[in-house]
Amino acid sequence: MILEVENLRVEFAIDGRRSIPVNGVSFSVPKGARVALVGESGCGKTLTALAVGSLVDRAKVAGGIKLHGKISYIFQNPMQSLDPVMRVGNQIMEGMDASLPSSRRKEFSQELLEAVGLPRALARRYPCELSGGQQQRVMIASALAQNPQMLVADEPTTALDVTTQKEVLDLIDRVASERKMAVLLITHNLGLVSRYSSYVNVMYAGKIVESGEVKSVLASPRHPYTKGLIAAVPRIDAPQDAPLVDIPGTVPPPWAWPQGCAFHPRCPNALPECSSENFTICRYLTGNQQF
Ligand SMILES: Nc1ncnc2c1ncn2[C@@H]1O[C@H](COP(=O)(O)OP(=O)(O)O)[C@@H](O)[C@H]1O
Numbered sequence: 455m456i457l458e459v460e461n462l463r464v465e466f467a468i469d470g471r472r473s474i475p476v477n478g479v480s481f482s483v484p485k486g487a488r489v490a491l492v493g494e495s496g497c498g499k500t501l502t503a504l505a506v507g508s509l510v511d512r513a514k515v516a517g518g519i520k521l522h523g524k525i526s527y528i529f530q531n532p533m534q535s536l537d538p539v540m541r542v543g544n545q546i547m548e549g550m551d552a553s554l555p556s557s558r559r560k561e562f563s564q565e566l567l568e569a570v571g572l573p574r575a576l577a578r579r580y581p582c583e584l585s586g587g588q589q590q591r592v593m594i595a596s597a598l599a600q601n602p603q604m605l606v607a608d609e610p611t612t613a614l615d616v617t618t619q620k621e622v623l624d625l626i627d628r629v630a631s632e633r634k635m636a637v638l639l640i641t642h643n644l645g646l647v648s649r650y651s652s653y654v655n656v657m658y659a660g661k662i663v664e665s666g667e668v669k670s671v672l673a674s675p676r677h678p679y680t681k682g683l684i685a686a687v688p689r690i691d692a693p694q695d696a697p698l699v700d701i702p703g704t705v706p707p708p709w710a711w712p713q714g715c716a717f718h719p720r721c722p723n724a725l726p727e728c729s730s731e732n733f734t735i736c737r738y739l740t741g742n743q744q745f
């Protein structure tokens with residue numbers, strides 16, 4: 455394993471109000487594997503990923519995190535992560551081992567630009583001179599500069615158009631294979647999970663509600679939230695007059711997550727016991743499917 459997370463909990467206290475956006479999350483990432491963390495916005499995916507790298511400020515973080523290697527991040531919006539007044543090449547060099555001679559670092563930064571499909575000469579440009587897709591490629595090159603064993607790609611293509619999205623994800627997939635890196639792909643898009651991951655963890659309201667091999671989870675989802683996410687993926691082969699399916703409502707903020715199964719106000723299969731304080735596990739996950 456490159457990463458083992460056991461019962462992770464992230465707690466904030468804001469204005470005296472307690473909020474636990476990540477509450478009992480366990481999952482692992484085998485070496486070189488492609489693992490996805492999927493769920494709607496506000497479910498705690500980003501906080502989970504940040505906590506793994508000890509990057510959460512002003513929070514009480516509890517649970518076990520065993521990271522057996524270096525980890526690098528690629529975030530959704532490259533312009534927020536790139537320094538607008540620093541040349542691209544220098545930004546890539548920043549992540550490198552400082553003990554390397556600067557000539558070697560410069561050469562390596564240009565090699566990385568090539569590896570992500572950009573010309574070496576781009577090293578002298580500033581981020582604002584690049585397109586969104588090029589900026590995200592620079593972010594990937596910066597992440598690779600640290601020679602990580604695991605790449606966390608947090609909604610890496612949400613800000614990009616669909617064609618660029620595919621190019622960037624194919625690129626992440628290729629460089630990860632070449633470097634035998636694991637990838638933790640964080641997304642709200644199950645379509646991307648089926649293409650780029652082999653294992654999936656479905657997250658709702660600070661918890662992983664279902665996990666397993668992508669093929670089996672997508673073919674036979676058990677948890678009603680997973681079923682809802684799958685039904686919500688638009689299908690190109692659907693009849694034109696077929697209604698767009700959606701999960702009713704939205705994810706509430708963590709301080710308002712309901713007691714029992716947090717999904718119960720939105721779940722088409724909810725029963726009175728789902729909202730009980732004694733609730734432990736969704737009946738669809740127990741193998742005892744009575745309904
Ligand atoms: N630093 C923070 N302080 C307090 N609440 C936060 C902080 N960061 C995120 N949250 C809250 O935690 C919840 C989960 O956030 P996040 O992990 O970003 O979700 P996701 O990535 O799944 O969209 C959100 O409701 C968000 O507002």
Ligand code: SF4
Nearest residue numbers: 715718721724728736
């Ligand atoms: S526990 Fe109940 S409310 Fe929650 S997902 Fe299962 S059936 Fe739905």
Ligand SMILES: [Mg+2]
Nearest residue numbers: 499500501609
């Ligand atoms: Mg997020």
